[in-house]
Structure formats: C-alpha cells, structure tokens
Amino acid sequence: MTDELVFYTHPMSRGRIVRWALEESGQPYRTEIVEYGPAMQAPGFRALNPMGKVPVLSHGGTVVTETAAICAYLADAFPAAQLAPAVEDRRRGPYYRWLFFAAGPVEAAVSNAACGFVVPEEKRAMVGHGTLAAVLDVLEGAVSRGDYLLGDRFTMADLYLGSQVGWGMMFGMVERRPAFERYWERLAARPAALRARQIDDALMAERGEATTPE
Numbered sequence: 001m002t003d004e005l006v007f008y009t010h011p012m013s014r015g016r017i018v019r020w021a022l023e024e025s026g027q028p029y030r031t032e033i034v035e036y037g038p039a040m041q042a043p044g045f046r047a048l049n050p051m052g053k054v055p056v057l058s059h060g061g062t063v064v065t066e067t068a069a070i071c072a073y074l075a076d077a078f079p080a081a082q083l084a085p086a087v088e089d090r091r092r093g094p095y096y097r098w099l100f101f102a103a104g105p106v107e108a109a110v111s112n113a114a115c116g117f118v119v120p121e122e123k124r125a126m127v128g129h130g131t132l133a134a135v136l137d138v139l140e141g142a143v144s145r146g147d148y149l150l151g152d153r154f155t156m157a158d159l160y161l162g163s164q165v166g167w168g169m170m171f172g173m174v175e176r177r178p179a180f181e182r183y184w185e186r187l188a189a190r191p192a193a194l195r196a197r198q199i200d201d202a203l204m205a206e207r208g209e210a211t212t213p214e
Contacts, residue, residue: 005029008056011203014067015055017163021071023192025078068103075156083156091150095157098149102161105129110173143183162187
C-alpha cells in the first residue's frame with residue numbers, strides 16, 4: 001500500500017508520544033522496532049533519519065522525523081480525527097503557539113535541567129527559554145485556563161505538551177504543581193493514551209525491561 005503508515009520506534013523513547021498520536025488518529029499503522037545501538041546507526045535506518053534516532057514516521061513517500069513534527073503531520077493528514085483546528089479557525093494560532101512552545105522552550109529548559117546545566121544570568125536573553133522557572137510559570141498559566149489548551153477542545157498540542165509535563169513530573173524534572181497534575185491526569189485517562197501505553201509496556205515486558213511507573 002503506497003499510503004501505508006509505518007512507525008519506527010523503540011518502546012522506551014519519545015516514540016511513546018507518537019504511538020499515542022497514532023492511536024488518537026484512528027488510522028491503521030505498522031510498527032517497526034529499532035533497537036538502540038548498531039540498528040539505529042545502520043545505513044538503511046539512517047537513510048530515513050540521518051540523526052540515527054527514533055521516532056520516525058513513513059507515510060507513502062513522505063518521511064517525517066522529530067516528535068512534534070510527526071504529531072502536527074498526523075493531525076493535518078487525518079483531519080477527520082479533529083486533532084487540530086482548521087486553517088481558517090482562529091484557534092489555529094494558539095494551537096501552533098503551544099505546540100511549539102512545548103517543542104522549544106519546554107524541551108530545552110527541562111533537558112538542560114536534567115543535564116545539570118543552568119544558563120548564566122547574563123546569557124539568559126540569548127536562549128529561547130530563559131529559565132526553567134519562567135517556562136513552568138507560563139506553562140502553569142496555559143494549562144489552568146480550561147480542560148485543554150484551547151478550552152474545551154483536545155488537540156495535538158495537548159498531547160505533545162502534556163507528554164512533556166507527564167514525563168517531566170515522572171522523572172522529577174518538572175515540579176508537581178497541582179495544575180500540572182490535574183492536566184496530566186485528564187490527558188492520561190484518554191482511551192487512546194491508555195491503549196498506547198499498554199502496547200509499549202507490553203513491548204518492554206517482552207524485552208524484560210521495566211515498564212514506566214504509574
């Protein structure tokens with residue numbers, strides 16, 4: 001099938017986010033597990049992603065890498081799932097804003113903190129996130145205005161940003177603020193999120209790896 005969705009992933013990677021996105025899209029897809037190490041550096045896989053990393057999505061002749069880009073692609077490729085506002089919808093702007101806030105400032109701030117790197121005060125204007133505290137304050141405001149980032153409508157922006165919040169709290173990189181906990185509990189209870197987690201946890205169990213904590 002020329003339009004087949006093929007999902008290259010590892011069950012202990014950011015591919016878990018894409019798995020959830022695929023389950024939300026409602027489309028059939030085929031999973032190809034790529035093991036860490038030589039398999040990710042093999043010429044065949046690097047032809048798909050020269051970075052030698054998962055996740056990767058192949059859809060017919062289109063290859064998409066980078067988790068946020070894959071989420072955005074799926075939302076646009078399958079509009080019947082209503083995972084993104086239409087182009088003419090004024091909420092499209094806020095949707096993009098929060099999707100890329102998560103992919104930019106949130107990802108950078110949390111990753112730097114996890115690595116023990118603190119941007120010197122005199123250099124903060126040079127980086128997109130400034131400080132982790134500033135990012136978390138903005139994030140708290142965004143998730144406190146309604147059930148979802150766009151009010152009462154769930155979108156891929158919630159899926160991607162919420163995943164950053166959930167994983168960040170799980171591993172102690174994001175403060176467990178009440179607003180974050182309420183937001184993540186709401187998202188994690190979605191049927192597609194539960195299905196995705198069950199699939200990846202089962203794959204990890206097959207490998208004798210510990211599943212993600214509750």
